[in-house]
Amino acid sequence: MANILIVDDEETFARNAAKFLEKGGHSVRVALTAADGLEACAAFGPDLVVLDYRLPDMDGLMVIGRIRRLDPEVPILMITGHGSIELAVDAMKAGANDLLTKPVALGELRQRIGLLTERQRESSRLRYFEARERDAGQLESLVGDSTVMCELRERIRRIAGIEAREALPPVLIIGETGTGKELVARATHFCSERRDKPFVEVNCAALPANLLESELFGHERGAFTDARERKLGLLEAADGGSLFLDEIGEMDRGLQAKLLKVIEDGRVRRLGAVQERQVNVRIVAATNQDLEDHIRLGLFRADLYFRLRVLQINVPPLRERVGDSLQLARHFLVEFGQRYRKSGLAFTPAAEAALVSHPWPGNVRELRNLVEQAVLFVSGASIGPGDLLLPRSPEARPAELSAPGGAMSADVRGSALERVEREMLVQALAQTGGNVSRAARELGISRDTLRYRMEKYGIGAATTGH
Numbered sequence: 001m002a003n004i005l006i007v008d009d010e011e012t013f014a015r016n017a018a019k020f021l022e023k024g025g026h027s028v029r030v031a032l033t034a035a036d037g038l039e040a041c042a043a044f045g046p047d048l049v050v051l052d053y054r055l056p057d058m059d060g061l062m063v064i065g066r067i068r069r070l071d072p073e074v075p076i077l078m079i080t081g082h083g084s085i086e087l088a089v090d091a092m093k094a095g096a097n098d099l100l101t102k103p104v105a106l107g108e109l110r111q112r113i114g115l116l117t118e119r120q121r122e123s124s125r126l127r128y129f130e131a132r133e134r135d136a137g138q139l140e141s142l143v144g145d146s147t148v149m150c151e152l153r154e155r156i157r158r159i160a161g162i163e164a165r166e167a168l169p170p171v172l173i174i175g176e177t178g179t180g181k182e183l184v185a186r187a188t189h190f191c192s193e194r195r196d197k198p199f200v201e202v203n204c205a206a207l208p209a210n211l212l213e214s215e216l217f218g219h220e221r222g223a224f225t226d227a228r229e230r231k232l233g234l235l236e237a238a239d240g241g242s243l244f245l246d247e248i249g250e251m252d253r254g255l256q257a258k259l260l261k262v263i264e265d266g267r268v269r270r271l272g273a274v275q276e277r278q279v280n281v282r283i284v285a286a287t288n289q290d291l292e293d294h295i296r297l298g299l300f301r302a303d304l305y306f307r308l309r310v311l312q313i314n315v316p317p318l319r320e321r322v323g324d325s326l327q328l329a330r331h332f333l334v335e336f337g338q339r340y341r342k343s344g345l346a347f348t349p350a351a352e353a354a355l356v357s358h359p360w361p362g363n364v365r366e367l368r369n370l371v372e373q374a375v376l377f378v379s380g381a382s383i384g385p386g387d388l389l390l391p392r393s394p395e396a397r398p399a400e401l402s403a404p405g406g407a408m409s410a411d412v413r414g415s416a417l418e419r420v421e422r423e424m425l426v427q428a429l430a431q432t433g434g435n436v437s438r439a440a441r442e443l444g445i446s447r448d449t450l451r452y453r454m455e456k457y458g459i460g461a462a463t464t465g466h
Contacts, residue, residue, distance in 0.1 A: 002117045003027045003275050005046035007037030007063065008079065009056050013104070017050070020106045021113070025278055034058035038066050045220045045230065045273055046074060048116055050109070051096075053080035053087070064094040071221065071230060075116040079104055139187050142180065143331050144324035148316040156184060159311050160191035167266045170283040172248075172308040175315030177447060178365030181286040182246065184315055188284055189242040197241030200234050204245055209252035217258070219271035235268045235279055242282045248308070249289035249300060259283070260304045283308070318360040318367065328364060329355050332371040333383070340375055348384045358390055362449035369445070389421065422457040425450070429459065 004021060008014040009032050018028040029044055031037035034055045041049065049067060053060035064076055078091045081102040088099050098112055139153050159171060171188055173181045182201070189199045202215060218233025234243055245251070251259070262268055263283055267276040285308050294300035318325055329347065337345045347355070360366055374387045424443065432438040440450040453459075 002047035002113070003029075003044065003277060004048050004050060004113065005029050005031065005037065005040055005044060006050045007031045007034065007040075007055065008050070008052040009033065009054075010052070017104075017106060017109060021110060024110060026113075027275055027277070034060075034063045034066075037063065038070070041067055041070055041074075044275065045071070045270075047277075048075045048077065048113060050077050050079060050113070053078055053091075061090060061094045064091070064096055068095045073230060075119070077109075077112055077116060138190060141183050142187060143328050144321050145327065146321040146324045148321055149324060152184070152313070152315065153187075155313055156187050157191060159313065160188050162311075163193055167263075167280055168282040169310040170263055170285060170308050171311045171313060173284065173286040173313045173315060175286070175288060176317045176363055177288045178363035178449065179288075179315040179317055180364050181288075181315055182244070184313055185242075185244045185246075185284045185286060188313070189244075189282070192242075194241050194282065198238050199242050199244065200238040201244035201246060202234055203247055205247040205250035209255055212251070213255050213258070214271055216255070217268055217270055220273045230270075233268065233270060235262060235281055236277060238281045239279045240281075242284050245283065245285045247287060248285035249287040249291055249294055253299070253301060256301045256304045260301065260307060263304075263307055318363045325358070325360060325367060326352055326356055328367055329371055332368050333375065336372050336375040342375055342378075344381055345375060345378065346382055348382050350385050351383050351388060354385045354388060354390055361452045362445075365445075366449050366452075369449075421453070422459065425453055425457065425459055429454075 004026050006014050006017055006028060008017075008030075011030075011032055014030045014032065018030050021028050029040055029046070031040050034057050037049075037051070037055075040046075051060055051063060051067075055063065060078060060080070064078070067074065067076060075097045076095060077098045077100065078096040079100045079102060080087060080091075091099055097116055100109065100112060139156060142149060142153055142156075162168065171185075173184050175181050175184075185201070186199060189195065202212070204212060207215060214231070214233075216234050218231045218236060221230050245259075262279070262281075266278055266280060268279055269276045291300050291305050295302045295305060318328075329352075333345055333347065337343045355367075362369075370389055373389055374383050378387050425439075428439040428442050429436070432442065436450055436454075437447055440447045443450065445453075
């Protein structure tokens, strides 16, 4: 819903329009003169201005110019009793976004306001995230026929089917790093009646607390030093849809309190704003951490945790998904084979046996990355065990220096890749002072995957120099 300013000297119309729009959930202020309207615009920071053309103290076109200096982006709907093509052209040139001729039907006024606010929300939303294919949010993207995966898809269906007249309860997704929590969040949204509404996502660990607050709640122009223009927050951009908060356990406690308030009453206030705005957003949160442990340590609010876990989804690790690792590997092989124009690739029986026996501490993400590496470096049509960057068994024999005909063998190529990978890990850890979390972010992998690789290559504190 929007904060609306009506500037019109016909008090009866202005008051009736305000009451009508407020019944629809909007927050409305009325100004009967241009001077009062400009003052309210500066203090109130409306999302939309309904402006009369003829005002007692100033011409409407002049008022548009003044408003545009205060806020270059706020939509302006001009109302006039003298409709003409010339006036419409002048109004648009001055900066109006739409024009209505009196007498104005309140239903049409509400419709025009809805179109303008949605247009503004859409344009702002494009600055926050890149639209993705909707198919990526379907249940079919959760590959696997194991019992636990069938149960997971059924739980998602049931949760996605829940609808309510008011705000929906939040969803908490629990799972180890790399299990596919984002795919679960997307499926929860795109399998629901909200599928045609926005799905907005943000990683709580990727932004410092003050920046994350600005991203979530938005800000008014001048709210802080660098706030040169109004910015719509992610909570408003996701109005009617879902907001996915990944790594919720990393959120600052002060921001946790504000998020809880949004969940409880469905109202948000931009930084630097006076008025609150009503939003209808389903919060979907995910974490790979033990939030109850965080509560004991004073890092996470118990009240927010219990509010989030009204509907909880546990995503199983890959080691518990019997038979899924090979199915996933073949799925990724087709995907990357098409991407890198290497169609027709296949795993050898020995490679498939290695994939099945590996414990996958980095879960699906580790498997996906491994298959992509294999596709990139394989020279033939078959991918064998030597093409996979998996730990070798103790009985593995030393690799030959070269294959017949002078071609480098798969084992040698694997060893070379391992040396390169080990050096990259050592450098990243050295540059971050041995901080595993920061090094993992620099490398674009999970902390669990990095720890696994460190153990695999014997990288410890002494190796990194700390």
